[in-house]
Amino acid sequence: MRLLTHNMLSCNIKGVTNGFPLRIEAEKVVEKQLEINHDFLRNIFPKIDWKAFSDASRIMGYHELPEEPPEPSVLESDAEFLGKFHHALLELHLEEGALICPETGRKFPVSKGIPNMLLLEDEV
């Protein structure tokens, strides 16, 4: 599971109002190279919840991202930043671990890179 995906997932157990972002418990993180696409990064940047993303990247073992989101103009000119953004967003994979609901503490397992978001009967 990439951090791009993590940035779109939330917990929707019945009654939960604050299900985003899910906290990451990382047991196994794998790096998989992917060709960088600057246009894609510029398009996706405004849709990313930056705080959730940069916090998550640190848990995954990557400490190069700033805590505060940069100005959009940085993406136009700063190739080094784009590389870091790309790496954290798309090249870090949570292979084994869990995603934890910030409100209830419920754990959603991640196995072989696939999060299992199925709810139990009493959570629905």
Next chain:
Amino acid sequence: MASALQTLPCFLRTCQLSPPPRPSISFPSSSSSSFSRTSQSNGRFVSARVKASSSSSATAADVRELKDGIAEFYDESSGIWEDIWGEHMHHGFYDPGTDASGSDHRAAQIRMIEESLRFAGISEERAKKPKRIVDVGCGIGGSSRYLAKKYGAQCQGITLSPVQADRANALAEAQGLADKVSFRVADALNQPFPDGQFDLVWSMESGEHMPDKAKFVNELVRVAAPGGTIIIVTWCHRDLGPSEESLQPWEKELLKRICDAYYLPDWCSASDYVKLFQSLSFQDIKTDDWSEHVAPFWPAVIRSALTWKGFTSLLRSGFKTLRGALVMPLMIEGYQKGVIKFAIITCRKPPE
């Protein structure tokens, strides 16, 4: 080959497993909330009342068993389907009267996607085309990858089957789409996404698995962005006549046998879906009966099952897949007798 297949139903009858109990559809009951909001659809004011289901509602255990059955069915069957038919687990779209043999079925499956997008009026213009898509009941991700490639969009897929999610992700990597599409195990009735995320909500032949159609539609609506489009392509039963409360007993019996094999809950009609959207004040609700456009499909699937490769693969795959294969003639019978309809329902969520 054909005679061998004929002996198999006998084998099955003697060792009949009891079918899973099927949850019935639950619509909002008329006592608690009669949805009689008027909504504008194609310029006409239509007052809609959602009909309450007359049968008992499903227990949680029934639904759990259905979902487990669906996951196991697809865990078991996906591989053989992909092997013979490829990455799209849906009907092909054909011109009426086309013969099954000599048709390019994989091209027809692509055409099904394109015709659905066209029916819904999805724009390909850079500013208006979808950028975030959810594929609800994504199978091994054929639609997701196709849509992501077509629009350069982000696509999330959800499925109950871990085997399918795994395979979908692997195919995405292999096709160089790993940055655009991703798949996870999740429930269409409880999607793990915040509200209003997606400008295109795509459900290609997954609606028939949903035990609670109202909840299914509500979730599609919830995750759709304002101004976004929802596309449902699904198996339905025929619309009921004005004096009918339900299908005829023989029709219900036919569907029951299909449901048991494919892990389907009770069926609804296309107009049931339309009424659900009307009750939620949706715009541009459109529906059409595409049964004549999918007629060559099941004969073609049966033919593929009867090839040496198909037959031996079936015998290797397991009981669930085999049972699914044996029920295919019932699908043809259902279409021919007008009980089963292949429907498309599309609409747009009102903009903010």
